[in-house]
Amino acid sequence: MRIRFVDAFADTPFTGNPAAVLLLPDAEAFPGDDWLQSVAAEINLSETAFAHPLPPGAEADWALRWFTPATEVDLCGHATLATAHVLATTGIAGGTVRFTGRSGVLVTTAQDDGSITLDFPTSPLTPTAEPPGLAQALGTAVLSVHDTGPNIGDLLVEVADERTVRGLTPDPRELVRHAERGIVVTAAAERPGLPYDFVSRGFFPRVGIDEDPVTGSAHTALAPFWSARLGRTGLTGLQASARSGLVRTELRGDRTLLTGRAVTVIDGELLTRP
Numbered sequence: 001m002r003i004r005f006v007d008a009f010a011d012t013p014f015t016g017n018p019a020a021v022l023l024l025p026d027a028e029a030f031p032g033d034d035w036l037q038s039v040a041a042e043i044n045l046s047e048t049a050f051a052h053p054l055p056p057g058a059e060a061d062w063a064l065r066w067f068t069p070a071t072e073v074d075l076c077g078h079a080t081l082a083t084a085h086v087l088a089t090t091g092i093a094g095g096t097v098r099f100t101g102r103s104g105v106l107v108t109t110a111q112d113d114g115s116i117t118l119d120f121p122t123s124p125l126t127p128t129a130e131p132p133g134l135a136q137a138l139g140t141a142v143l144s145v146h147d148t149g150p151n152i153g154d155l156l157v158e159v160a161d162e163r164t165v166r167g168l169t170p171d172p173r174e175l176v177r178h179a180e181r182g183i184v185v186t187a188a189a190e191r192p193g194l195p196y197d198f199v200s201r202g203f204f205p206r207v208g209i210d211e212d213p214v215t216g217s218a219h220t221a222l223a224p225f226w227s228a229r230l231g232r233t234g235l236t237g238l239q240a241s242a243r244s245g246l247v248r249t250e251l252r253g254d255r256t257l258l259t260g261r262a263v264t265v266i267d268g269e270l271l272t273r274p
Helices: 033-043 077-089 134-138 162-167 172-178 219-230
Strands: 002-008 017-023 047-053 062-067 096-101 104-110 116-121 144-147 154-158 182-188 198-204 209-212 234-239 245-252 255-260 262-269
Touching: 002 077, 017 033, 017 077, 033 047, 033 062, 047 077, 062 077, 077 096, 077 104, 077 116, 077 255, 077 262, 134 154, 134 172, 134 182, 154 219, 162 182, 162 198, 172 182, 182 219, 198 219, 219 234, 219 245, 219 255
Parallel strands: 017 047, 062 096, 154 182, 198 234
Antiparallel strands: 002 017, 002 262, 047 062, 096 104, 104 116, 116 255, 144 154, 182 198, 198 209, 234 245, 245 255
């Protein structure tokens, strides 16, 4: 079976967030969960995406699932973008593609310029008290904390400034105690005129990822958070990890559009079959 490694939310190799994509052609169902998880653990990227086509008349075009090295997740932006990129660049399915997964039907649209837009549910934000020990685990003072609801299950944490976000060296063992999925830390861009409006970093040790390079799904919470503060529905976020990546966001009520690019860096064969 062909397996491809794709750098998502990136326009050059070795940046953005790498995902593995395994298309299961003509499959009526996914292989067993143990096999899917074993493949993801072997690959050991933030996410491995598994997809198979659905028959005509189904609610979507493809079924899609995402696995970290440790567990299956409900929603993943960068691996969805990577899957849509593989479908478009191989000629299997361009334009608009509908995927169905744990979070319902997700729509991707491949643009003529090579970018891909994801149509995801907006994550509701609820202000919440700062959990005891969170500032110590992050190593910095916290300005505000928001729960992001069941779609992604993160805590969105605002800190003082961009320099603080970039300099974080949190303790993953302590962060595990503070969120259902992970901690997304954010601040405004350090000055106007930069190619991004806000910065973030994402830490997800509970699902086996100490730091995620670029977290598309987190931007369904970052978009409404910063749109309310900056007074614009269209923004660009920079996830300031070591690999880094840009995510363009467009807030449309209960939906958030996420746009980025992707690059295939490895195209190989998985020799172990289910």
